Amino acid sequence: MLQRLSEIKDDLLTPSILLPSMAQGLIIGIMLVIIESSFANMIFAGSLSNFSAQATGLLIFGAMMMTLVTGVTSSFKGVVTLPQDIPAAIFVGIASTLMITMGSQESQEQFSTLVVLMMLSGVFTGLCFFVMGLFKLSNLVRFLPFPVVGGFLAGCGLLLCLGGLGVMTGVSPGLETLESYAQGQVFYKWLLGVGFALGLFALLKLRPHFLILPGALVLGIGAFFLGLAVLGIDASTARQGGWLVGSLPSGGLWPAFTPDDFAYVDWGVVLTQLPNVMIVALLATIALLLNMGGIELGARADLDMDKELFSGAAANLLGGLGGGFAGYAALSLSLLSHRTGVGSRLVSIFGALVCLMVVFVGAEVLTFFPKPILGSLLFLLGLFFFDDWIFSGWKKLTVVDFGIVVAIIAAIAWFGFLEGVGLGLLLAIFIFIFRFSRVSVIRKELTGADVSSQVERPVAARILLGQHADEIRVIMLDGYVFFGSACFLAQRVGALLKADHSPRFIVIDMGAIDGFDISAVNNFLRIAQQAQNGNVKLLMSRVPDRLWELFKRNSTPDVLDGVSLHNHLELALERCENEILQRECDAMNRTGDSDRLFHQAYDELDSHLQSMERFEAVLESVQHFAHEEKVSQGSTIVKVGQSLNGVYLVVWGTVGEYMEQDEQEIRLRLVGRGNVVVPQGILSDRVSAVTVRADENCVLAFIPRDAMEKFAQREPAQALRLYELLLSMATSTY
Secondary structure, eight states: OHHHHHHHHHHHTOHHHHHHHHHHHHHHHHHHHHHHHHHHHHHSOGGGGGGHHHHHHHHHHHHHHHHHHHHHHSSSTTOOEEEOHHHHHHHHHHHHHHHHHTTTSOHHHHHHHHHHHHHHHHHHHHHHHHHHHHTTOGGGGGGSOHHHHHHHHHHHHHHHHHHHHHHHHSSOOSGGGTGGGGSHHHHHHHHHHHHHHHHHHHHHHHSOOTTHHHHHHHHHHHHHHHHHHHHTOOHHHHHHTTSBOOOOOSSOOOOSSOGGGGGGOOHHHHHHHHHHHHHHHHHHHHHHHHHHHHHHHHHTOOOOHHHHHHHHHHHHHHHHHTTOOOEEEOHHHHTHHHHTTOOOTHHHHHHHHHHHHHHHTOOGGGGGSBHHHHHHHHHHHHHHHHIIIIITHHHHSOHHHHHHHHHHHHHHHHTOHHHHHHHHHHHHHHHHHHHHHTSOSEEEEEETTTOOOOBOOOHHHHHHHHHTGGGEEEEEEEEEEOHHHHHHHHHHHHHHHHSTTOOSEEEEEEEEEEEEOHHHHHHHHHHHHHHHHTTOEEEEESOOHHHHHHHHHHSOHHHHHTEEEESSHHHHHHHHHHHHHHHHHHHHHHHTOHHHHHHHTHHHHHHHHHHHHHHHHHHHHHTTTOEEEEEOTTOEEEOTTOEEOEEEEEEESOEEEEEEETTEEEEEEEEOTTOEESGGGGTSOEEOSSEEEESSSEEEEEEEHHHHHHHHHHOHHHHHHHHHHHHHHHHHHO
16 A cells, blocks of 8 residues: 555656546546536436425535545556446335335435435445455356356346436436326437437447546537527526436535434335345445456556456445445546556546546536536447447347347346346346256266186186177266266166167166266156166266265165265276176086087187297296295285285286275276286385285285296296297286
């Protein structure tokens, strides 16, 4: 803070910065006064129009406090913060509701109740900003569906256009007042205001420049009074005819709301409107982050969004306590100083000083603002929203997303802002669920020909498994399994079971899923029942503990008996292969058809016999220095991380190699006679990457590395032959 105060002091002492900052501050201050006056006249219309002067004071004071606070505390120099158009559009609806629900009460009670709601919106918004900044949640806004945000903003544009028409004519637009818009002075008022807004809109679109808006206002107001002079109409007559802002008290606009006014507040009505106030806080948070992102992009600056939330929180708390509603940084006004090369905090400070003078010194100048031009500013803002999301929106949105935007606008126009917000969220959620459910949770679907266990099997067994590979169907899941994707999975399994050549084993691997809901559990139960009815064996691997617990709670004993649970896909595949081999061996024993299998396996048997011959040759070569070890089932032969000083040959039995993955032990392979275990141990000092364990009682031959080195020194030719045999065995194994 001291550094920023020092910056302000240096800028005050620098004429090249001070003078342009004063000029821009004056323009911004006038714009703030005009904009907040327009909002006040738009919100406090109808039976509340007598309080528009007080409301103007409250909103200008809010703009002064917000711009001053953020101008000093924001990381972006020249930022302009004010009670904004989106909250103003919502408060138009709130004011209309209050006039209906409190129609029998005095206008003072309606005014006081509405002001309290405005104050609460500022305070709640400030608290919302503070909490989001405290927990560094500024990125959460990026998770809000883009078309829903667009629908909100376009709906605000509609309300701004309608509110602008009301300010121009003094008649609230609606079906019941539609006829009056085609008659008398009302017709000319809105025609003049809309024409001015459309011309200004076209000019800003064709050649945007920061001087166009203030210049157009000066020319427009000048042309308006020139027209009055030509027609011989004085200001007093024009004001009585509703062409100028009504009479304002001489002197300042403060105090606009005193502690005594709290006695007139209807707190029951305040409670009923709190949901709308919460919506104001939510949208203000979204709008602040979106606008600061736009400032960051336009100025090519790197802003800390969480710090900007703290700055906005302080501004809203002070502005809200002063009677203003929720506000946030204005994109176009904040970029003014940057685009003109000033880039000073003095711009914001001088703009706040203009507001201060109007509030506390005098507001007579406001009585000379033409209402059609004031209303045209609101109409212009609404046009920009419509241009972003309707006129140009259909080009940058999909048909479905554009439909959401249009639906939200229609709901806001017909039912209200809160209803439009609710409809937008419901549509976005429904479309998200529909689209997400179409994303298959099945990452891979394989058969036994594509994937198999790592068990070393005899040649005949491998041939049998190849012939019956289609009996095994592996479904590997990925992502989040919920009711949509789980239903798709159940439908796919049902289609497999109804196929002409349905599998006899279905393996569902859940090692890659991110989560699940209870509907997913119900669909897994449905799959289990379908498999049981189709006489198909269902195997599940790497099932989350919570999912299996819920599965058991909701299942019946007969369904549970039909499901085989495994810690790894490798074990589930081994179970399927073992059952196929057992069935086929039993069938061949009954029919005596084993000779056919022998002929089919002749080539592979020949290759297997050659590898066994190499193995016997190695055993014979190392019999003088190899150590025979008998290992019982389940005993650990090598531990992971253990230093290797030799290799093991499997003389008889089977051993398995295991490793840890995700706090679970996974078996990599199962090998039998004629295989080498940890072959890298014969060549250099290394540690084992796996754990080796006896799968059954077995006999191993251990060849120490130092013995091999001595053998190589004595008999180099025979040692070279032995190394070649070991390497060929290791290559065929791995």
